[in-house]
Amino acid sequence: MADERKTVEVPLDARRFAALADAYGSALHRWPPAEQAAAMLFAKTDEGRAILAGAARLDAILGRHSVEAPSPTLHGAIVARAATEVRQERRRRFWWLGFGLAGVGLAGAVAGLALVTVVNPDIQSDHYAMDTNATSFGDAGPEADPYEEDL
């Protein structure tokens, strides 16, 4: 592992050891895993022991702060709300899924209409070319200039 190589190849010096103790305290299990092995080695030195002893004083004091366990009332209130919230969220997701499917269907219909329009535009044309020579029975004068008349 890269971290293990780093641990072996880059042993901690006193400065780095002190910086880590300043940040993480005296308990080496809280230190970055990649530096714990080297830290354990340095911790056996006089300098290492002195640095950890200084950090341990603050750790001991911080350890005096405890938080009371959650009350059964709080536990019960949270559990009671779970069923409602999960059910509502699932319903919400169901509706969004429905809207999504409807949206996909609508998009498909629009795309289909657009495709038909592009492929065969004459089908839904709202104007036609009228030849001055055209009759109900066909074109009576092939040499005449046609013009378009919009309806």
Next chain:
Amino acid sequence: MGADTDEELVRRIGTGDAAAVQAMVARKLPRVLALATRMLGDAAEAEDVAQETFVRIWRHASGWRQGHARFDTWIHRVALNLCYDRLRRRREWTTDELPEVADEAPLPDAMPGDEGRRVSQALQRIAPRQREAIVLVYYQELSNIEAASAMQVSVDALESLLARGRRSLQAMLVGDDGDD
């Protein structure tokens, strides 16, 4: 492992499994409550934050997808955001700039049995981001990478916050505590 079990519980909660709900509350409520209590220094507000955190868990359960963060880290992020909402409401700070410690004077000696309260006061007197770092690493036992992820900072930034926070706490708590 625990992390896998968290995700499995979330999946079961999403299907309406009542036993999974009980298991999740039993497992996570003490951690969330402890986090909020130490961040806010107020038990009643911490209970509110815990309840709101679980409401978000229930709402996300049916659609939970594991991204980069573990579920436990995600819960911490949610709870911390709720804590910061409350801290902002208290107007602990008025700009984006995180405040430095206002007063590092040593706290009065605690009466026997009251040391915890002294620590709580000291935690409330350091900058919130420093407090957050210390609470996550020291009390919540998150790894440096998990804590940095929950705080959305680099590991180097986390170490800086930890060191500055501990130095402030040291001045307040250990300065006159040489007999410890």
